[in-house]
Amino acid sequence: DAGVTQSPTHLIKTRGQQVTLRCSPISGHKSVSWYQQVLGQGPQFIFQYYEKEERGRGNFPDRFSARQFPNYSSELNVNALLLGDSALYLCASSLRGGTSGNYEQYFGPGTRLTVT
């Protein structure tokens, strides 16, 4: 079975622009979580979506938004990009949503975003 897929692999944007990142979960998984990983640090939780609803949100500004589609794929949008948004954006899927300890999260390869 295919794992979590993310697109694009790499992206270069200019400050002030907007970006959309995409994620397809493992078949049968209904929950998607997004993480930001700045170079040299551990991933930071941004959102969890389950059954097309936001179920969890980390400490990120409103410039970050996401949605989940009926096929459980997800998009992460970031508006008004800042240099500090340069990072690896990771998507993780799990069977269901809720407390992450109940359902293991499987990560995709990530999208490397560079903001210049």
Next chain:
Amino acid sequence: AQKVTQAQTEISVVEKEDVTLDCVYETRDTTYYLFWYKQPPSGELVFLIRRNSFDEQNEISGRYSWNFQKSTSSFNFTITASQVVDSAVYFCALSETLQTDSWGKLQFGAGTQVVVTP
């Protein structure tokens, strides 16, 4: 406050040596979950293990073993007879169950870079 502390930034070993990665966590929950993930240079996080707070039994999986000690809030990871393919960044993570506004949140440590040389 940092919930998960991985004090070792980098560990370098020669192949076949054992390496132990430390993880100390902080939580007020009585029910929580601890994880280890491996991140090779390709960038994808690979799930290694999940342990719930009620199961303090140590676990061994091949060359990997984990030592969970609730009394010291530690969940350490040992690679026995290391191999070059073990070179990666290893992350310890915590999931708390009482967080009502952030379901699905894994809280990661800063990671430990393991370098195994032939």
